[in-house]
Amino acid sequence: QVQLVESGGGLVQAGGSLRLSCATSGRTFSSYAMGWFRQAPGKEREFVAAISWSGGNTYYADAVKGRFTISRAIARNTVYLQMNSLKPEDTAVYYCAAGLRALVTMNIDEYAYWGQGTQVTVSS
Secondary structure, rough: OOOEEEEEOEEEEEOOOEEEEEEEEEOOOOOOOOEEEEEEEOOOOOEEEEEEEEOOEEEEEOOOOOOOOEEEEHOOEEEEEEEEEOOOHHHHEEEEEEEEOOOOOOOOEEEEEEEOOEEEEEEE
8 A cells, every 4th residue: 555644744934944854655766757736725635846756857847946855765765845035925835746657747637646735834
């Protein structure tokens, strides 16, 4: 059974930082892309960042480029999202997702497995 478990969310003031983690289990995720998405109340789930599991290629949404960094620890089967200079508009539930193939993409349909989400709240 494939499992993705996020952690690291919380409440932070604007300008602060958080690091989210996504621990994976149940299958070998080598050669598959991993991504982070977020969903704010009343809005659709949106792409945040993605990384190729083995190659280290990364891709970011314009809204987070230069502030967020996605990385992975292959030996730990874990993906991270370092979030700096947080803004109130970053407030959302953040989801980790595993893709079906190596393609690093913002297309939500390319991701088949999802975690339960972790809440990030940025106060002004």
